[in-house]
Amino acid sequence: MGNDKFLELCKKTILDYFNNRTDKTDKFEITEKDIFIVWSVKALQNNKALVSTTVSDGMYYELTYNGDKKELYLDAYKKWENKCIKIEE
Secondary structure (H helix, E strand, O other), rough: HHHHHHHHHHHHHHHHHHHHHHOOHHHHOOOHEEEEEEEEEOOOOOEEEEEEEOOOOOEEEEEEEEEOOOEEEEEEEEEOOOOOOOOOO
């Protein structure tokens, strides 16, 4: 799968994933404009991307395309903490 097609697939996957899990009583859905690619790489027939949204919910998503099996894997993560740890040298 080409890189552009993969990134389009990532955005559509996150769009569907988020909107299908949002509390319907909130009447809030995201659009593709609310989704951005943080990082992506293509190695041989495989692709991987880190994806986030403009929603301040602390979520980020990792999508991996296995070109051999023609499968897309989605991992959804929530950021719990961002902490600076000083290293003494």
